[in-house]
Amino acid sequence: MSEPQSRAAAPAPRVPILPYSRIVGQEDLKLALELNFIAPRIGGVLIAGQRGTAKSTVVRAFALMSGGELPVTLPINATDDRVVGGWELDSLMRGVAKPQPGLLEEADRKGLLYIDEVNLLDDHLVNIILDVVSTGVLSIQREGIDLARQLTFGLVGTMNPEEGSLRAQLLDRFGLMVAASELDLDERRRMITTVLTFEEELEAEDSAWLRAAQDEDDTLRTALLEARDRLKDIRLDESVSGLCAEAAELLGAIGQRGDLLVAKTARALAARDGHRQVEPDHVRRVLPLALRHRRPESAHGAALTWGPDEDDRVSALFG
Secondary structure: OOOOOOOOOOOOOOOOOOOHHHOOOOHHHHHHHHHHHHOHHHOOEEEEOOOOOOHHHHHHHHHHHHHOOOOEEEOOOOOHHHHHEEEOHHHHHOOOOOEEEOHHHHHHHHOEEEEOOHHHOOHHHHHHHHHHHHHOEEEEEEOOEEEEEEOOOEEEEEEOHHHOOOOHHHHHHOOEEEEOOOOOHHHHHHHHHHHHHHHHHHOOOOOHHHHHHHHHHHHHHHHHHHHHHHHHHOEOOHHHHHHHHHHHHHOOOOOOHHHHHHHHHHHHHHHHOOOOEOOHHHHHHHHHHHHOOOOHHHHHOOOOOOOHHHHHHHHHHHO
């Protein structure tokens, strides 16, 4: 299936969400969201982090920047009907069978589905959502409904590891995983200044600060859409394909999904950076995003970290 057509963004409403271009730190998190936007077939981003690390803020700011509105948000207590669609109850009570689209079809229209605390959502629903993201098809055969729809949307899930993890089978289905990092002291200072300034500027009738932030967001969105258009032309030589496979093997990635995700994500990074082909540096940069959650440790509930040990294991591949 071809990559989705570019959606025209509506003007972003003035909502109390810090503009994406003004978010301090969280570079890996932002990179993962941008690469998944460029190449939606990556299959979604899972963000792990403790409370107060701005996970939801970054996701919502990204949605406003990339699509002009807040993401479709899946509630924890969502039912099958709410997710995939069912019958409109008011119509049924009048004896009329009228289908009611679910949140997945709404996400197809708006571009992004956001699941907060995805680790607390029923595994059955997570499986359904991940199947639709990976295949691009929503198939419903239940309660008199028999239909199939082609759907394309970005998927982002967030979770606090202190509240439990996802089963390894579900972790593997997410294309990328990133840890929302704690800010260093300088970033904390800049974050305080930025947030206070934003709150003050929201009260102004006409804010040059907000206009400048919107302009930067618009410029980034244009660049990401151009990268999406370039993606199909990005070359990935056999030597680089081999590098993806060797890195996955050295890190003990379970299965072959990781090899493919490293390649897809490296292509998206090359497109974002304006390169015509994937270079070894692109591969090395995306390894933590694509393989963090596919190592043997993930199957046993270990912390999904990435550090010097992992870098050392693949360093020889990159000279």
